[in-house]
Amino acid sequence: MAHEPNGTSDVDAFLAAVDHPVRRRDALAxxxxxxxxxxxxxxxxGPSIVGFGTHHYVYPSGREGDTPATAFSPRKAATTIYLADGTEAHAELLGVLGPHTLGKGCLYVKDLETVDPGVLEQILRRSYAAVTEGTFGG
Known part of the structure; x- marks a missing residue:
């Protein structure tokens, strides 16, 4: 997900243009x-990721770049929520979140109304804090 932020793109226009009504509703939320x-x-x-804050990473190989500290993308099959500190750090909360699937650093939700909003907020707060306060080394 290493992209430069595109300051010229209009987030509101992007969100309004999401075709799927549930994805659009969830994206706005x-x-x-x-x-x-x-x-x-x-x-x-980039063209389809809405990000908040910035996380500068440096790998042991010397490769470095910037990613959003937290982000999401309303994809066709599900809304992708990017957790820069990975999903493993949130295993306990993910166990009580509600219906979802996981990738290495991605949480996929088909309908936000089926998950616990308080648990989702806790996950996002913890992930953002880990990335921005330097407790995550990625």
Whole structure:
């Protein structure tokens, strides 16, 4: 997910253009939730990722770059929520979140109304804090 933020893209226009009504509803809700959790304004990272804050990473190989500290993308099959500190750190909370699937650093949710909003907020707060306060080494 190493993209430069695209400050010229309009987040509101991107979200309004999401075809699937549930993905659009969920995207608008996630944008508001992530803005509240992070205190950051959303920015487009590439053509389809809405990110909040910035995380600069440096790998042992010397490769480095910037990613959003937290982000999401309303994809066709599910909304992808990017957790820069990975999903393993949130295993206990994910166990009580509600219906979802996981990738290495991705949480896939088909319908936000089926998950516990308080648990999702806790996951986002913990992930954002780990990335921005330096407790995550990625």
């Amino acid at each position: 996630l944008a508001a939730l992530m803005a509240r959790v992070t205190g950051e304004q959303p920015r487009m990272w």
